[in-house]
Amino acid sequence: MTQQATSPQLAPSFGSVPIEHYLSELAAKVPAPGGGAAAALNAAQAAALVAMVGRYTTRAKDADNRPVIDRIIEAADASRVRSLALADADAAAFTAVGAAYKLPKDTEDEVAERTAAINAALIEAARVPAAVIDEADEVLCLAAELLPIGNPNVVTDIGAAADAARAATLSSQLNIEINVGALPPAVGVEFAEVLLRIDEIAARADGLHGDVLRAVRG
Incomplete structure (x- = not known):
């Protein structure tokens, strides 16, 4: 019987464990979680920050902007959920890559099957951070839309969201490239388009950070 690449039992979902447990696992000598999961969680934090600012912008004086604010909150909440799921997906994908490399290679058939399994696992391991970049991109769009109408008392959290989205993007770039x-x-050509977007996304994040800084400084 041909041995198949299988993923060992993974840790519980990142959404269901205390932060200290996650950080302990991140610091441990284990294959996952790693930088890919951290990138996805940065995207999730960026989305959460945008949603929080939105919820602080539901005062009576914000009534005219309420339809836009409600849409931003809904979109940010959805992005947070997707990004959190991508943290789990990244850990699973990385584990699958390791399992594929451990497949036997004693015969030509086994070598061919192992190569196919490795390539399939690597493609999935690149698709996950590509999806993280999409989430970070969307959150940046929401943050930029929220900045002019958001509650100025929490404007710095929009900047923090931009910084977290930038980190998610650049960390994901590393994981796609490797x-x-x-x-x-x-x-690998299917990832060329998303890689070409990296600089533009990072520049928008830097621009949004600068806009927030100027707002803080008056």
Whole structure:
């Protein structure tokens, strides 16, 4: 019987464990969680911060902007949920890559099956951070839309959201690049578009941080 790449039992979802447990696992000598999960959680934090600012912008004086604010809150909450799920997906994908590399390679058939399994696992391991970048991009759009109408008492949290989204994007870039680098060029080409967006997303995050800083300084 041919051995298949299987994922060992993973830790509980990041959404269900205390932060200290997550940090202990992150600091431990274990394959996952790692930088990919941290990137996804940065995106989740960015989304949460945007939603929080939105909820602080539901005063009577904000009535004219309430439909926009409600939409931003709903979108940010949804992004937070997706980003949190991506943290789990990243840990699973990384574990699957390790399992694929451990497959036997004693015969030509086994070598071919192992190569196919490795490539499939690497593609999934690159698709997860690509999805994280999409979430960070969306959160930045929401944050930029919220800044002019958000409650000025919590404006710094919009800046913090931009910084977290930037970190999520750049960390995800690293994880895409290392996985794509191990793939045949023809296979890795599907990630070219998302990689080309990195600089633009980072520049928007830096711009939003600067806008918040100027607002704070008056």
